[in-house]
Structure formats: C-alpha cells, structure tokens
Amino acid sequence: MNTFSEERSAEVVAASFANTPDDRLREVLGALVEHLHAFVKQVELTEAEWAAAIDFLTRTGQKCDANRQEFILLSDVLGVSMLVETINHRAGRGSTESTVLGPFHVVASPPRELGDDVALDGKGTPCLVSGQVTGVGGEPVPGARVDIWQANDDGYYDVQQPGIQPELNLRGLFTTDADGRFWFRSIVPRYYPIPDDGPVGQLLAATGRHPYRPAHLHFIVSAPGYRTVTTHVFVADSPYLDSDAVFGVKESLIREVPEVDDPARARSLGLENPFRTLTFDIVLQR
Numbered sequence: 001m002n003t004f005s006e007e008r009s010a011e012v013v014a015a016s017f018a019n020t021p022d023d024r025l026r027e028v029l030g031a032l033v034e035h036l037h038a039f040v041k042q043v044e045l046t047e048a049e050w051a052a053a054i055d056f057l058t059r060t061g062q063k064c065d066a067n068r069q070e071f072i073l074l075s076d077v078l079g080v081s082m083l084v085e086t087i088n089h090r091a092g093r094g095s096t097e098s099t100v101l102g103p104f105h106v107v108a109s110p111p112r113e114l115g116d117d118v119a120l121d122g123k124g125t126p127c128l129v130s131g132q133v134t135g136v137g138g139e140p141v142p143g144a145r146v147d148i149w150q151a152n153d154d155g156y157y158d159v160q161q162p163g164i165q166p167e168l169n170l171r172g173l174f175t176t177d178a179d180g181r182f183w184f185r186s187i188v189p190r191y192y193p194i195p196d197d198g199p200v201g202q203l204l205a206a207t208g209r210h211p212y213r214p215a216h217l218h219f220i221v222s223a224p225g226y227r228t229v230t231t232h233v234f235v236a237d238s239p240y241l242d243s244d245a246v247f248g249v250k251e252s253l254i255r256e257v258p259e260v261d262d263p264a265r266a267r268s269l270g271l272e273n274p275f276r277t278l279t280f281d282i283v284l285q286r
C-alpha cells in the first residue's frame with residue numbers, strides 16, 4: 001500500500017499526481033511536492049509556524065487589488081521574480097540584459113513624440129534620456145517601440161497617487177527614428193521604497209531588510225523580428241545599488257547621468273542649461 005509516512009510523504013503525494021495528463025504540470029507539481037516536503041522536514045515546521053504561514057499568505061492575497069499585487073511583491077523580495085526573469089531571458093552575444101518588470105506597468109503608456117517631456121508634475125531634476133536601439137550585429141532598428149515608466153521625485157508611480165499626480169505622469173511610448181534613435185525629456189530617476197505597508201513590508205521589517213530600490217527608469221523595448229527586452233537603466237552612484245530590495249540590479253545596466261553645458265542644445269531641446277543626460281543604448285536579440 002502507498003500509505004503516507006514521514007519518510008515516504010513526498011513520494012506518496014507525488015504519486016497522487018501520476019495521472020496528470022499534462023506532462024509539464026506533472027513535472028512541476030512533482031518537483032514542488034519534493035522540495036516543499038524536504039523544506040518542512042529540514043526545519044521541522046511547528047504547527048504554530050504552519051498557521052502563521054497560512055495567515056501570512058492569506059493576508060498577502062487580501063492585500064491585492066487592481067493596483068496592488070502583493071504576491072508579485074513577495075516573489076520580488078524572495079528573489080524569485082528575478083530568477084524567473086534571468087532564466088527565461090538569458091542575454092547573449094552582447095544583447096541588453098533584462099530585469100524585473102515590477103508591479104507598476106499596470107496602465108498602457110501613452111504614445112508620445114520623440115523629444116516630448118514625460119514629467120507632467122514639474123518635480124525633479126530635468127534630464128534628457130536618449131539612446132539607440134540596435135541588433136546584436138550593430139544594425140539600427142528603426143520603428144522599435146520604447147515603452148518607459150518611472151517614479152516621480154517623491155518616489156511614487158502615478159498609479160500609487162491617483163488625484164495627486166497627473167494621470168500617466170512619467171510614462172511614454174516612443175518609436176525610434178530611421179537610425180533607431182529615441183530621445184525624450186524626463187527627470188533624473190531617484191531611489192524609492194517598494195510598497196511596505198502590507199505583509200511583505202512586515203516580512204522585510206522582521207528580517208532587518210530595507211524596502212528600497214536604487215534609482216532607475218523602466219524600459220520595455222520591442223521590434224518585429226527581435227526578442228522583446230524588459231529592463232531598467234540604473235543611475236550610477238544611487239544609494240541601494242548593492243542592496244536592491246528586489247535584486248534587480250545588473251552591472252551592465254548602470255549609467256552615469258552627467259551634466260552637459262551646451263546652451264544651444266538646451267534651447268533646441270526645451271531644457272534649461274546646463275542639463276543632465278542619461279544615455280542608454282539597447283541591443284536586441286533576433
């Protein structure tokens with residue numbers, strides 16, 4: 001008989017899924033049971049700890065709504081989001097590395113013209129963001145979609161502050177020109193805390209971890225015939241580059257944001273002189 005025992009628990013439960021018609025589902029469930037049971041045995045989980053875990057997961061679900069995804073946040077602070085992202089988007093042959101999507105790409109970015117200003121709330125240090133999208137062979141990619149979003153200078157995304165920030169503040173969907181280039185006006189990104197007023201924040205506090213992410217600007221870049229990349233550019237010398245709460249930093253994505261003193265260029269861009277510049281070229285895989 002295939003009865004349950006401490007020694008054979010994983011084997012018995014995995015066997016209960018043996019007739020799962022979908023091969024991949026059977027494989028994933030089998031591995032999940034194996035690791036979950038090994039974990040419970042390793043720590044000899046108490047009933048009180050089991051109940052606390054159920055309560056934590058229940059509260060995590062209850063914190064979710066249309067604008068708040070506490071489960072993604074949990075996955076983020078456990079490093080699982082970053083691991084899934086990294087496994088599924090191994091950068092090759094010099095293509096731009098990916099990083100976490102995050103929970104704030106919840107509205108479609110508005111199409112904007114090259115050179116537009118995405119900072120609608122008038123806060124922060126103005127900055128010209130520009131770059132060129134190319135393939136790994138160096139060929140420019142005209143017509144690529146460059147979808148960007150970032151937090152404002154107070155450290156919040158527009159969707160976190162409805163009625164306080166203008167709608168679609170610091171979001172834009174740009175299309176690269178004939179040379180694959182894009183440019184727009186924004187602000188120098190700043191560091192900010194991930195939402196920490198829920199169960200995930202309690203987890204961070206209980207473990208002595210801070211909730212901060214280093215200063216960054218999000219990108220999703222896509223073009224027909226190329227693999228879409230979801231990534232950020234991080235600001236060199238931002239606090240928390242070496243302790244991102246969600247483990248999203250990759251060295252290849254860090255850039256300086258130097259000041260440029262060029263009155264004529266500033267005038268043509270509609271920026272005050274001197275101005276800051278953030279240059280981020282993006283290389284797509286076929």
Ligand code: BEZ
Pocket residue numbers: 073076100101102103104194195213246
């Ligand atoms: C973000 O960068 O927007 C983000 C990523 C993971 C968790 C919270 C925020």
Ligand code: FE
Pocket residue numbers: 102150151213216218
């Ligand atoms: Fe972010």
